[in-house]
Amino acid sequence: MIRITLPDNSVREYPEGVTGLDIAKSLSNSLAKEVLSVTVNGEVYDLTRSINEDAEIILNKWDSEDGMHAFWHSSAHLMAEALEALYPGIKLGIGPSIDNGFYYDVDPGEGVTITDSDLPAIENKMKELAQQQNTFVRKVMPKKEALEHYTRKGDQYKVELLNDLEDGTISFYTHGNFTDLCRGPHLPHTGYIKAFKLLSVAGAYWKGDERNKQLTRIYGVSFPKQKMLDEHLAMLEEAKKRDHRKIGRDLELFTFSHVVGSGLPMWLPKGAQLRERLEEFLKKVQREHGYEQVITPHIGQKELYVTSGHYAKYGEASFRPISTPAEGEEFLLKPMNCPHHCEIYKFKPRSYKDLPVRMAEFGTVYRYEQSGELHGLTRARGFTQDDAHIFCRPDQLKEEFTKVIDIIFVIFKALDFKDFIVQISLRDPHDKEKYIGSDENWEKSEKAIIEATREKGLEASIEYGEAAFYGPKLDFMVKDALGRKWQLGTIQVDYNLPERFDLEYTGSDNQKHRPIMIHRAPFGSMERFVAVLIEHTAGKFPLWLTPEQVVILPISEKVHNYAEKVLNLLKNCDIRALIDLRNEKIGRKIRDSELKRIPYLLVVGEKEAENSTVSVRKQGEGDKGSMNLQDFVKFAKQEIEKQLEDISK
């Protein structure tokens, strides 16, 4: 007998070789129906895999990631089985579960393409196979035998995968006629997979390397119940409605024109207003933190970027240089602001007493992003960074770094971004060639970031190989409506540019010293930040920020005079108000204003005009009853002022 410890710390005895499913059944029938995988001493097992020693176990249902991933992973196998049946000779790459479903990368063979229109047929085959309720059987095989098998089969991708694996740990899963190299774990049988949908077809380079062949990736998602699938698909539809590209058009915030060029956003009046308000807000916070605004030109000599190292790294993949007609001098559209700021630093000799120097600029930059990468405002070719560079002494580095974290917190709190991910991006220790600068400086800056992050009590993941080529970064990522991660705030430590631009300050010892640079952008870029803000708020911006705060809706022409009076009063109190004088019924005016996400709607008719009142509606909440006009003005002003106070705290 072995001793099994359950999550509530109770201990039960079972015969050796007992399975997770056996244990679930012994606890309750309903549990046995819901459980999907079992975690045994920290390792996730199939429910049907025997447990041979004392263990602490957790039975994973759909509500746990380990349960869900077993489900999706098994779904990927089911799909692969269907694909093998429908496309003889198809070769399989990898087929994992992901955050919201699963995919399989396949090579359908020369001249065979799988398109969206083929997905229903694959789904039908999957349905048919799922109904057979084939059990997943795990088998461990020596590497040699496995290699022989796949070599014989001509499955070059699996052979490649096998070559990277340690012998002795190689497991295979078989269900029905389908066998796959796989770590597992899997569901007991395919019948668990009751509801699924194949979502899209995409190209994906083998092993994520663009030098390799591009395989066909099929994405899908599956659930234990049809109702859950329906809800998930409905949720995806809802998410599409929050897409910043759609809301941006509906609310007249920004637009693109293929005549101007792809990836070059143009801010419409309301969007420009919104953006300027955000910029003013950040400027104020930065002033309080000792920053000074600077302004630099949109172009710079090519030499500037040769010096900075950017030209060597990105020159070939950038917009081509522009040149002067007479002299043929080459200039680049600036892809970043730091070299210009370095030159401002050099404007005069600096003393250790002057540091830190904090130079801020809303700098518009242009980068040649690959055409397939452009994505609304989140990935554009022209965008404005809320950039700043801090030039400081080594002894100031950590404090300056943590102060930047504080600013980012102020911004995120002000705009109610609660779910952000913090990522420390370090260099790839196996590929140091990609980076410039000495090992010593890299180690110093990586250490500084890790320490500052720890001192701030931030839970950060460490990603190797994600650093900028000149230094490590601390990134703040936020997800969009469809769960895609975008980097917003970023802080980067840089020892390299000061060296390359030969930046100096005179120390208390009267010797020349090298300052350290911190690059930072709390919003990241105005474009990307506004995009994510739109998707988070669904266009319902906070009162202090929204371009139109109050709309006055007269019921008929008879009260236009009174309505105009209300408008002027609000405007005089610096409330952004507008009036709807259209010859429309009140229901229509309300609807249109609601769709424009205007926070307050003031309905005024003859009753209101007589008593100097307004009938107040709050967006999304309906009728709030009538209010004295003066009282409403006071109330609205107070609410706006309170918001502004709160966000600057």
Add this chain to the structure above:
RNA sequence: GCCUCUUUAGCUCAGAUGGUCAGAGCAGCUGUUUCGUAAACAGCAGGUCGCGGGUUCGAAUCCCGUGAGAGGCUCCA
């Protein structure tokens, strides 16, 4: 840049197998209506069907090229 898909009026979309297929709703304009809390009624106007070639007696529809967009991959100073 690569893979798959899409591209018809400002927006959302109809337009089997090429032949009154250039349409609808909303928005716009003009009238009528002066109205109490999420779409009044009527009329009018709007498009060389992304662009350029080709096949055909005939192309929105088929083929080739190209632009733009979507979902991914790669990339992201």
